[in-house]
Amino acid sequence: MSALSPQRALRRIVTAAVVFLALVVTVALAFHRSVPNVAGFGSVLDTAAPLLLLAVPVLILGAVLARTKVAAVAALVPLLVWGLMFGRAWLPKSADQGATQLRVASQNVNAANPDPAATADAVVATDADVVALVEVADGLREPTADAMAAHYAHHVRVSTVELWSRYPILDYAPVDTALGWERALRAVVDTPEGELTVYAVHLGSARPGVTATRDRSLRALADAVAADPARRLVVLGDLNTAITDRVMAPLRDLVRDAQADAGRGPGATWPASLPVIRPDQIFYRGLTATMSTVVRTPETDHRAVVAGFHFG
Known part of the structure; x- marks a missing residue:
């Protein structure tokens, strides 16, 4: 042989x-x-x-x-x-989602941002009506506010999480996400189409082998959303994990994903230079998502996420 x-x-x-x-x-x-x-x-x-x-x-x-x-x-x-x-x-999304009546955006500003005003200017350029900014550290607040206040008349903040809105914010309160300190808020925004409840959140950080803090904060957020009686609701922010993560299930069972419903592709946002995952999320209920996209913004390690909604 x-x-x-x-x-x-x-x-x-x-x-x-x-x-x-x-x-x-x-x-x-x-x-x-x-x-x-x-x-x-x-x-x-x-x-x-x-x-x-x-x-x-x-x-x-x-x-x-x-x-x-x-x-x-x-x-x-x-x-x-x-x-x-x-x-x-x-795959292409359905064309019968209705006209966009409200645009929202979320941006992780990055605590080490050397030029937060440039980041804020790029977020303003998305023409969002309601914007969540997270990781706005003490030294970033003033330059960020200077850039945002010219376009958004209403603003609330809890720790390093901020919400900016063209429309009146009727009420807001911190949300306990089991971090030991407040890093999320719930606000009611009076839009022309009716009241909208907005959660702006920055969940606990996660590293390979160390996810307990993030997991605990995600469960706490899911519990808050489950108990919320609001019919129209959006969740904006950096959740420090992707929708494919099993620990996202308790929250995903309560809301829809704007990127999955009205975007194209996975909508990765991190790291900004070459994004491979999407920790920055826009979830919703009681609305119809009409568009979803990702925007490259300068001087930060996350890209911004933007989504549009119809109230019908």
């Missing part, structure tokens, strides 16, 4: 590697929610799951080098699974 030529042996090795990697990626995509959330690992995997698409070009390159049908088929399986799970975000 003749030995395999070196070239043929290499092709077999590459084929086996492609099949193995394709299997790992496919299983990770299909069953990431089944991985135990020990030390926040499952949560991190949930958040990163859409990024597994980046493995597909590597697999395709391997299949080209292997030049075997088995490798070619294996390379396409993760792409198919990814498309079934996340591809709908790229």
Whole structure:
């Protein structure tokens, strides 16, 4: 029995590697929610799951080098699974959503921002009627306010979270998100179409292996929204996780996602230079989302998120 030529042996090795990697990626995509959330690992995997698409070009390159049908088929399986799970975000949205009657925006200003006025000017340029700004540290308040106040007559603040509005803010109060200090607020805005309840929030930070604070603050926010009797409601801010994260489920069961309903693609916002995930969210209920987009803003590490709504 003749030995395999070196070239043929290499092709077999590459084929086996492609099949193995394709299997790992496919299983990770299909069953990431089944991985135990020990030390926040499952949560991190949930958040990163859409990024597994980046493995597909590597697999395709391997299949080209292997030049075997088995490798070619294996390379396409993760792409198919990814498309079934996340591809709908790229599909065109319904055209019968109504005219935009109110625009909202959210921006993480970044506590280390060297020019917060430039960031605020870019947010103003989105023409949003209601704006949530988070991570507005002490030294950023005055320049931010100078830029915003010329366009928004109404303003409230709780700690480093601010809400700016063209329309009167009838009432507001801090929201306890179990951080030990206040970093969220609930306000009632008197829009021309009726009252709208707005949550401006900045949830606890999360790092690989350290997500307990974020998870606790997310549950507290979900509890507040669940108990809120408001018919029309939006949640704006930096939630420090993506909608694919399992810990988002208690809140996602109560609201809709403007990006999923009226945007195109995942709407990634962080890091601003090359965004790969979307921790900045616009959720809603009692309204119809008419548009959703992401805007590059200067001097901050997050892009802004903008959404439009119809009150009908």
